[in-house]
Amino acid sequence: MSQEPAERKRGSVDGPAQPTGPGAPLLGVGQQLRRARLATGVSVREMARRVDVSPSFISQVELGKTMPSVGTLYAIASELGVSLDGLMPAGESLASEPSVAEAAGEPGADAGPPDGATPHPAWAARPFTTITDANSPVQRAGSRHELGIGGAVWGRLTSDHDPANDFLHVQYKPGGESCPPDQLIHHRGREYGYIISGRLNVQVGFDHYELNAGDSINFESMTPHRLSNPYDVNSYSIWIVVGRGGTPVL
Secondary structure (H helix, E strand, O other): OEEEEOOOOOOOOOOEOOOOOOOEOOOOOOHHHHHHHHHHOHHHHHHHHHHHHHHHHHHHOOOOOOOOHHHHHHHHHHHHHOOOOOOOOOOOOOOOOOOOOHOOOOOOOOOOOOOOOOOOOOOOOOOOOOOOOHHHHHHHHOOOOOEOOOEEEEEEEOOOOOOOEEEEOOOEOOEEOOOOOOOOOOOOOEEEEEEEEEOOOEOEEEEEEEEOOOOOEEEOOOOEEEEEEEOOOEEEEEEEEEEOOOOOOO
């Protein structure tokens, strides 16, 4: 049996570099993470210590020679306080598709004021219009930013940055995982997860949980943890990380 390199620590080798494309990190992630690290004055060794990987692994990531798991990348970006918006592709816009009401031939209408509220000119009935400008609070399903690595796809559910929290739609394909079994991740904040469909295994410290559709979980993110889908159907869930600090990852 071959022996692993002596410099390997937990999380030191996550996988080979991956090409660009839908749901995959864009080429140049490593170089941008390096610029962010240098801008914050953090050394390679210190960065490795913070996320519990080897310095050589951080160097490999920055050189674009290897790609960390989605969980390890999240932890690195968390420590650097950087946003990966510019690195992650947005989905195809669905704005041109007809709404359910349009497909049924039903005209839209303003809902009017809440029960008991005093009528106001602003509530005057007018044709329903979809706001698509940058100030809209709506994030369309087909145009959200997504990060996909190792059978996992994380999509940002907010239309813009949230300065303190992450609100995510998460898919784990069969065999997908947030990190390898011996490389649990940890970062600042507290997270909350709700399973929409499928099943998901969640390890928090030494405890293992099998979550089914409708189940939910919450835990301190500094506790080493791992999400995985060893089943034969896709797992879809909603995750909120509160108090992660810095700039959101997605």
